[in-house]
Amino acid sequence: MQTSRPSPRSLLGLDSVNLLMADVRDGVGPYLSVFLAGSRHWQPGPIGIALAASSVAAAICQIPAGLIVDGSRWKRLMIAVSGIIVGLGCLAIVMFRGFWPVLAAQAMLGAASAIIPPAIAALSLGIVGRRLMPARISRNESFNHAGSFAAAGLAGGFGHYLGLNWIFYLVCGFAVASAIAVTLIKPAEIDHDLARGGESQGNAGKPVPFRALLRRREVIVFLVSVTLFHFGNAAMLPFAGQVLAHDHPGEDTVALSACIICAQLVMVGVAWAVGRAMKAGIGRKRIFLLAFAVLPIRGVLFSFTTTAYGVVAIQLLDGVAAGIFGVIAVIMASDLTSGTGRFNLMQGLVALAVGVGGALSNVVGGYVVQAFGYPVGFLSLAAIAVGALLVFLLLMPETLPDADTESGDPSGMEAG
Template sequence: MVFDFVAGLRTHFGAKACTVVALSTYPYALRAVPVYMDVVCTSYGCHFRLAVSTEGPTSELDYPTATQDCITPTATTTINSDPATNLITAPELQSSSTPPDVSDRRTKRATWAILFLSFFIADVSAGLGPFLGVFLQEHGWGPGLIGTVSTTGGVVAMLLTAPMGALIDATTYKRSLAAASTIICMGANVLIFLSPSATELVFVAQIIVAAAGVALMPVMVALTLGVARQKGFHTLNGRVQAVNHAGNMAEAGLGAILGSRFGMGAVFYLSWAFGLVTLVSIALIPAGAVDHQAARGLEKTNAGRGGQAAATDQQDHQSQPQTHPHPQELGEEHAKAWKMLIQCKELLVLGAALLAFHLGNAAVLPLYGQAVVAAHKAEPASFTGVTVVVAQGTMVIMSLAASRLAVLHGVGYWPIILVSFCSLPVRTVLAGTFIESWGVWPVQVLDGIGAGLQSVATPGSVAQVLSHSGRVNVGLGAVMTCQGVGASLSPVLAGWIAQEKGYNISLYVMGVFPMVSIALWVGFIKILRKPNLQSEQESE
């Protein structure tokens, strides 16, 4: 009778018609249990589903609309029969506790919220960035001491990166962690603003910024992975990184304008404004849209995408060991991170290459800005802002290009990272030779090429290597720790060389370290060159 009714609908409405019919409290099979049925007629044919319900549909959300892809258009629909009740149920309803249309809306909202968050969070996680060096230079700090305070913060970040990755893997309160870190960073910037001449206080504040900010970018990667899952991660991560660089560019441009007009103190107010919007963006991410299993690199293949997110999120919040990780467990995860780094040759080579690269790269931007300002070739705030705007604008383009090349065109991440390594030696030669205001263009375009490519390729490579391991954030934390070692040592090394030998020599020396990265990357090509990523469209 039911099948005759469905066939009649198809005959009556035609192949191109699309409608939804719900039959409530329809007695079916051997038991008079109320059920409801949705019938969708599309150009692909007539599809329907039956679901057990003791009350029938209770709201509009129980019914799909004609424009929603609640049922995949196929020639036939597989129907499961429950032997316990002799009732027919639809497999897609069994696998999800959340209606597909609701979960899809929640996923879209989470995606937009993450993009907004990535736009504003960069300024918070980096503190004042290159503006800090110029700000302290105005208050009598020398290049050596400026490099030392930057290195101090970098060392703290380096020590906390791997444990923070373990914490992010273990906790389901990722949004709360991001919000707390943002508030702490904002408070530490207040200390620097109020007492720039108090050396000890500035050091303490920079340590606080580093300790809190180290969680922000890894938790961003985890949220992206938790919302997009492994299949959609590489594409969404490319967009997130592009928006992140655009946020850096906007903050730097506004900082340059406000700093040149009202003084460097205006940059602090801008940073606090970005921090407040960051908190709002975090609050806009629906908790149910984040699959905490997928966020750590695990996938459940027997469930739908949207519904499983809500189910997993609810289960994870009910799981006390994951929600409240014990310090001993975090210590074990930290040890596992280093064990994973040592045992996994791909991660070990990647970490060593990034260490050498950032040992030369991290100091170039602030050092070049200080060199031009010290030579009286540019106004401090405006020039520093231009250096960031040029670099971040290039990073936006390169991060999108990296995502497209790696995923859609199947290039993979190995050549992308190699190009990023090759950009630094050329950049340091130009920076050491042309300490002029116009030199910011070639120097910072090359900076954007290297950093933009790595912002996508580094987390993408780790996620690819550790796919289905459940340790993506731990592994990423270990790799980022290696990167942090180089980045933390770079400012103090370059700063004291500049103070003793001059800015030119210091910049030239920074160009030696990426040659080590290139040698490692090319020398271990056999273990690094994995099969290319397939197109997400093909895999889906």
């Protein structure tokens, strides 16, 4: 049980894991789309299936992952092993050229990555406590986006000068570094009852039944909203990467890295701003609505441009939407499960919604593009994003607890 303030070593471990895991938890992301289109000459439809395979595998594993994290005291080991499996999956994609081996490797990546976000969030809650959780998650996301920024810069340089294969090797390097960094977190400083969403430190009460959680209307509305958010969002950057690979061969990897770097810079600032806004007592729903509002604008703008500079500029909007989502989704999950002992299960459900939305976006969007072209594909995603905005605006209640107007020190140094 947590009995004192977390040590600087454990807090450094949390910071380091979030920084280094940024390039591991999502695998190679949109670079896979460029790799398969540019190096393997795949069509948009099969590329969409390959991208969706990771999302589907992650979706299937999310609920078991949440349940395992809720009940396990081996969270550090789970993070390290999951990262190494992601690295091995990236190596398999480079080594094997066929459709089915790539599909299998993507499924392996998705299954392994399912464990990482809930385990990191559980460690954060178990170390700093509920009062400091909003500020801690804001800090986690700032480090995560900073890590993605650094990884994108390295990936762009490696891909351009050494070849696209080196982007996959880079993920392997970050996976090993992440496994080392997680050992900095001291096991004795993790309150595992609190980490699963118990009402207070040392609360050993049984978690509420799974069915009882799913009977809550606000939980269902939140999960539907998250699914629609990613249905409208997930395929936009991969489509943009395919457009660049087709229209600007040789510039696609550098331009895609520029997209990610610029967006991640925005996300760092947005994650910090979201933390400050929550500390000032601004409601979660009001903040999240901004992220929903950005998506359709981004889709419409993408449909009108094929230039590298235009794509990079539009991708800045993703920095706003993703920066908000990364913080608020975890905090709203915490709000909705306060005292239930089901925080990590709820994270699994949120990640399941993300996976389902991402899979639908890549598969449906991929075949829309193949049949009607990229502009129509972007506009179809924008239309789905409008639906997501309306569902969240009209049906989702505010989750901010009445007393939660002070979130404390983002580093967690105040926790006791």
